[in-house]
Amino acid sequence: MTKYVIHGGKPLSGEIEISGAKNAAVAIIPAALLVDGVCRIENIPQISDVTSILNILQDLGADVRTVNRTTVDVDCSHIRNAKVPEELARKIRASYYLIGALLGRFGCAEVPPPGGCDFGGRPIDQHIKGFVAMGAGVEVGGGYIHARAKNGRMQGTQVYLDIVSVGATMNIMLAAVLADGMTVIENAAKEPHVVDLANFLNSMGADIMGAGTDVIKIRGVQRLSGGVYSIIPDQIEAGTYMAAVAAAGGEVLIRNVIPKHLECITAKLLEMGVEVEEQDDAVLVRRSGPLTRTNVKTLPYPGFPTDMQPQIAAILCIAEGTSVLTEGVWDNRYRYVDEFRRMGAQIQVDGKIAVIEGVQRLTGARIQACDLRAGAAMVIAGLAACGTTEIGCVHHIERGYEDIVRKLSGVGADIRVVVTPGEEKQAQVG
Numbered sequence: 001m002t003k004y005v006i007h008g009g010k011p012l013s014g015e016i017e018i019s020g021a022k023n024a025a026v027a028i029i030p031a032a033l034l035v036d037g038v039c040r041i042e043n044i045p046q047i048s049d050v051t052s053i054l055n056i057l058q059d060l061g062a063d064v065r066t067v068n069r070t071t072v073d074v075d076c077s078h079i080r081n082a083k084v085p086e087e088l089a090r091k092i093r094a095s096y097y098l099i100g101a102l103l104g105r106f107g108c109a110e111v112p113p114p115g116g117c118d119f120g121g122r123p124i125d126q127h128i129k130g131f132v133a134m135g136a137g138v139e140v141g142g143g144y145i146h147a148r149a150k151n152g153r154m155q156g157t158q159v160y161l162d163i164v165s166v167g168a169t170m171n172i173m174l175a176a177v178l179a180d181g182m183t184v185i186e187n188a189a190k191e192p193h194v195v196d197l198a199n200f201l202n203s204m205g206a207d208i209m210g211a212g213t214d215v216i217k218i219r220g221v222q223r224l225s226g227g228v229y230s231i232i233p234d235q236i237e238a239g240t241y242m243a244a245v246a247a248a249g250g251e252v253l254i255r256n257v258i259p260k261h262l263e264c265i266t267a268k269l270l271e272m273g274v275e276v277e278e279q280d281d282a283v284l285v286r287r288s289g290p291l292t293r294t295n296v297k298t299l300p301y302p303g304f305p306t307d308m309q310p311q312i313a314a315i316l317c318i319a320e321g322t323s324v325l326t327e328g329v330w331d332n333r334y335r336y337v338d339e340f341r342r343m344g345a346q347i348q349v350d351g352k353i354a355v356i357e358g359v360q361r362l363t364g365a366r367i368q369a370c371d372l373r374a375g376a377a378m379v380i381a382g383l384a385a386c387g388t389t390e391i392g393c394v395h396h397i398e399r400g401y402e403d404i405v406r407k408l409s410g411v412g413a414d415i416r417v418v419v420t421p422g423e424e425k426q427a428q429v430g
């Protein structure tokens with residue numbers, strides 16, 4: 001069993017370098033399936049979700065070569081297989097991008113339903129609605145989603161999304177770049193990773209307009225050819241470290257960021273009394289005084305990101321006064337609250353609303369990460385708490401944060417990884 005052990009209460013000081021964006025990488029890597037030639041993808045984060053998606057491509061027959069720590073060459077020219085193995089696909093949510101990419105490339109796809117964090121229902125009906133509108137037949141059976149373009153090639157059309165969905169927007173984009181004619185996605189998601197995927201595809205020869213607005217137009221082209229592309233910095237990783245500084249106090253320069261992508265997070269931290277200074281590709285975050293209450297509602301971009309909801313909750317727990325947090329994207333993203341309560345947090349949850357009564361101090365406790373961002377929020381709570389916090393199930397955190405322990409230790413946090421094989425045996429026996 002691997003756990004993180006944190007002795008809290010130490011202010012942070014120094015610099016943290018942000019890695020490439022997870023949610024861009026896990027879409028751009030499958031997008032290489034559409035490209036005839038070698039895609040050199042730079043600024044790839046070293047996280048287990050990326051390893052999983054690269055393993056799937058290799059299993060399909062892609063040639064994947066590591067150039068250096070953050071760069072891979074992916075060549076999918078010789079792939080002839082459109083069936084994704086179940087055990088690999090179930091590890092990650094983003095395996096659904098293989099449906100759009102394989103449909104675009106071969107006109108057919110066999111992909112198991114995706115895995116990923118559990119926030120209540122996570123339907124993909126809007127993805128399927130898009131594929132069907134583009135002329136594919138889609139059936140679910142035998143543990144697989146079977147999709148096949150009726151004429152062997154996807155057909156451009158107009159798709160109106162009933163819900164603003166990041167995954168459906170990007171998946172339909174993948175299915176459309178090599179389709180016959182023009183696809184128009186209305187009510188599209190505007191997240192930075194949607195724009196990054198469009199920029200990647202355009203740099204390989206696609207014709208996509210409007211990414212970053214709510215109408216995206218994709219004119220199908222005959223062929224994409226290889227090239228070099230660098231993934232954007234991770235908005236949520238940066239926001240997580242901004243919240244860590246807010247929690248622990250101190251001053252940290254967070255480097256390799258796009259400050260524009262962080263505005264929704266910066267605005268809330270400023271309201272809470274945290275100082276944030278934007279630079280060209282960095283933000284300086286400083287907190288010396290007390291944190292003050294605020295209300296937060298999560299919304300699709302450019303609203304406050306749902307993937308920062310548990311981390312902002314961690315700091316609201318120690319802010320003066322009562323804050324109201326409203327989850328506007330997922331049905332059930334408060335599963336971490338019981339763990340925070342073990343640390344002395346005062347939180348009441350009613351459906352999508354959490355009311356947080358700030359306390360003077362959290363106290364260290366033994367807690368379990370229940371998903372990726374909740375796990376990161378527990379690290380933040382541990383940094384702020386007095387005493388020792390032990391966090392189990394950290395594999396959730398390592399799905400999306402490269403070297404979180406090293407990055408935080410580098411700015412003075414007292415955090416270490418502890419592997420206890422004895423406990424692992426006990427846990428299995430128990």
Ligand code: EPZ
Nearest residue numbers: 023093094122123124125126127163165166167307329330
């Ligand atoms: C992406 O998930 C991210 N995952 C999530 O990040 C993130 O929380 C989410 O977008 C919202 O920003 C990846 O990029 C791999 P959605 P996705 O489709 O695409 C409903 C993290 O921590 N919906 O935008 O699966 C859905 O239930 C992860 O990094 C439908 O009803 O999210 C939700 O309420 C966790 N039908 C809302 O839309 C659909 O077909 C938004 O979901 C699709 C979605």
